Amino acid sequence: MLLLNVLREQTDKVIEGLKKRHFPNAEILVKEVLAIDLRRRESQVELDNINAEMNKLSKSIGELMKNGKKEEAEKAKKTTLDLKIKTKELEIKLKNTEETLYEMHVKLPNVPFEDVKAGKGAEDNEIIKEPTSLPELPESALPHWDLIKQYDIIDFDLGIKIAGAGFPVYKGKGAKLQRALINFFLDEAEKAGYKEIQPPILINKESGFGTGQLPDKDGQMYFANEDELYLIPTAEVPITNLYRDVIIEEKDLPIKNVGYTPCFRREAGSWGAHVRGLNRLHQFDKVEIVQIAHPSKSYQILEEMSKYVQGLLEKLELPYRVLRLCGGDMGFTSAMTYDMEVYSAAQKRWLEVSSVSNFETFQANRLQLRYRDADKKNHTAHTLNGSALALPRIVASILENNQTNEGINIPKILIPYTKFDVIN
């Protein structure tokens, strides 16, 4: 959430930023929010003044009662009656104004960082880095949805039987490969200074709001109605919300956490022919890195996180490219995002396997996440996160890129984890 005073003081910058996202009616909306905000403050001041008067009167009534001046006290009581009516009226008015303001305010996405290019969608993303050449497979090469059947390692039909489409069952070496990847990612993160967290995978409304999934993405999360809990779409939600309503000492920044969790996404309306096999699922595994950072360091940290994720892909010997998302393709809460895409040679497609973002203060404002500097002053912290990595597409590209006539070769770095070097 953008702070209203930022909106007030940097109106043009905000409008310009939202235009980069091709956010419809940016200018009108921001101006309207500001107008309502002004109204809100006027009502607030009016109410404050009446409250001040009431407080004074109440105090004096107490004083009079104590001194036994009952009649005068009764007289004073009568004068409060008018004030009370006014207070009620103003409170209702203020509440309405606040609600209107909130509804509009909460719909404003984050302002992109200055380096982010304007753009409508995926076609406008900048390619920051890409391989000089792409792997080529023989004509007989199979996409992963055929390979998993051939070697009987991932079973979609069984998943459909017990849950539904998009809930695969991993079997034998398929399950072991998953487990190996998870352990590998967690070990690497630990080496890089991240602290491992195992969070709950159901979260409440407050948490959903804190990281910005609610109200923006309500409907994309599974919801356990009886208990009003959401299944997490990413570990970002519980791990970042660990720091909701927290004031961190400046010297403790940055805070680096990593967590492995299953992730659940309804993916309502986003299904199609191009999302076969492991390309899009309702449930998948992901290791997520999360940092709470000092505002002056957050972009440096974003670069570090991006490099870290690239390092993982290099260790897995997967061809990848790095994109900087344009305004229109970024998530609602992000100020700048790098996407890492792996080339899956049998599908001849780039698959997004990681998204690393700096949210600046957008989440922290919602979370009330602050840090205290040496002068004991509180400031809003910056939050960042990134997938490191999302499993299914990594599995898909390992299967496809490493296939041979004798079987699928396991990347060298993973063999100590899988304890086998080929799937056959």
Added chain:
RNA sequence: AGAGAGAUGGCAGAGUGGUCGAUUGCGUCGGUCUUGAAAACCGAAGACUGUAACAGGUCCAGGGGUUCGAAUCCCUUUCUCUCUGCCA
């Protein structure tokens, strides 16, 4: 799930209708003393909002109510603890 008790500042813990934003202890920070430290003593210190700055306002788990006035009384939600039941 049932019965009871409770939720107050970083923590512990007072406060049961009127200068209470809140006694006190611990912890924290500053000072005196000391070569330095400890101890002792003195002092400071919540968050949010608002203003050019003051002022003012809000906050004692969340929401609602009673009252001129609520941390304090009533209703409600959530959570915690104890006992009973059930269960990985």
